[in-house]
Amino acid sequence: MKLTTEDKLSLLAGSAKYDVSCSSSGSENNYKTGELGCAHTSGICHSFTSDGRCVSLLKVLLTNVCIYDCAYCINRVSNDTPRTAFTPRELADLTINFYKRNYIEGLFLSSGIIKNEDHTMSLLLQTLRILRHEYRFNGYIHVKLIPGASKELIEEATLLAHRVSSNIELPSSKSLALLAPDKTKEKLLSPLKHARDITLQRSAKPISMSTQMIIGATSESDFEILKLSSSLYEKALLKRVYYSAYIAVNNHKHLPVPELSKPPLLREHRLYQADWLLRFYGFSYDEILSENQNLDIQFDPKTFWALSNLHLFPIDVNHAPQEILVRIPGIGIRGALKILQARRFKKLCFEDLVNLKISLKKARYFIIAGKDFHRSSSLYTEKIKLALIHQGSNIIQPTLFDTSIYTGEL
């Protein structure tokens, strides 16, 4: 049966949608006069799908043919689904036409493994070559490195793309062995290491890379997950880890039963919040959680941390430096900057904070502002907990990305 471009697009976008990476931010402005396309440092969302996730890239697979048999994956070889493939030319033309109409910011290209690793990687690179060399396209391109592809191909990918990545898939080797028998941690990490080393030889900064792991398909605790993320950030292997609540697409004896399992969206949300604390708020993973612990469902990680460290509070907003201000529950980076700016002119009280549109809902239990501090509940964990719960605002609707699109994701 011959499929139309539209059928192929539906099929191959449908197979790529479980990859949550969408951000195109953090790339240098690379504008060249007269050429098509330019990346935008903060990233731009071009639309939002009915699940509330942003669309900024044409996110597709080159093909959904795959020789691997990963239990959680819709494209595994043992699934009986219709298979198809784009030609590199077809995909490049689609990208250009979507870009011109401002549907997208660029291309996110992944693929099932067809024939073998190097063959697949070459097909991906051919698409990129058409875009970059023939169409002189400077828009954003993110390409998946195929685990096991040879070093030369990975090097070429780092030259053609803004960002490369390889999914770690699951938080431990044990889980990989169970669910993704064709993949090992070493095989998944090696393209990232190559890409880091190759780009470090060329410049002082490694190419920006991201990864994703599936949450809730296996038994790892949030502690183990955050520990892994934080070591990946430290080794400059990654700029960003995406957490993807497990969505049942297959039946498998080692997977949670699909009827019983809803995607653990709140857990995913809490992990993103905790990840944010790691990257922007100066927290370390072992401050947020202790061994084998999971993130609290009722309280966001910062509030939970504050409640367990009440001896550090209350904090005086008129004197604390920025890195301490951002540790106050309910006060973010922007709130802290507003406080720093405003307090140069006067001593701030609660009312001033309200006027600055800083929410005191959580913060008031943890701060002193001038003569104001919250007297009604003394600093006992349980009392503050109760007070916070009775506000009825403690369970936050899980959204996939809890951050503002304007701050830009890095």
Next chain:
Amino acid sequence: MILLYDGSFEGFLSLVYEVYYEKLQVNSIVKKMPETLLFERFHEIFTDEAKAGKVLDAITKHFTKEQQHTIFHIVLCDTRDYEMALLEYLRIGFKNKKELRNINNTNLFYIQNLEKELLCLVHKMYGFTRFEELEDGTLYAKIETKFNIVPFLGEHFCKRLGNIPFIIHDVKRALAFVKNNELREIRSIASFDAPIYSSEEEKFKALWKSFFKAAAVESRYNPKLQKSWVPLLYRTYMSEFMDDI
């Protein structure tokens, strides 16, 4: 005293001139004559290029580049009553530049937030603007926005679209940014004929729609969240939402 002016930037600058040199006590500033006037004195300002030019010179001398940008940005927020706050901003700036950073002052904080609101809108429209290809290859986009952001969009897409000619048409304000080869200008559009679209246009619209549909994960269905990211008022010209409006 109520001041009446024509709503243009030059008009506003002329107003600033008169406030300074006539030492006017201003209670409010309006673009249109109010229907009932009770005991209030009101004074009409006539736009005067010479006066406006003098104020503009003073602004470029007294304010940093960044502050000048803020002033021009605020004027683009044309559906909001920004005049009193902006007048106050200028007054403070002429008197004591340092004080401009004092966000404890309601007017200054208002200006800061209004500018943020404008820049947020600009950022959203960088993504939500949709071009359609015309028969001759020109890209054409219609927009309807709260503030006048055509200048921002024009500059942004000049960078993006290489040598492709394009038009961004602000339907409500009857303005258009036109780019063709060396030509880049903002024109007022008095009347407009429906353009002829390229034969490929429908095909790519359909492809985009099917991509958009395929990219959603059913088990995470959350239209409320979608609506908070793309409120209905942005959807008018976004092809992927055309069917459900």
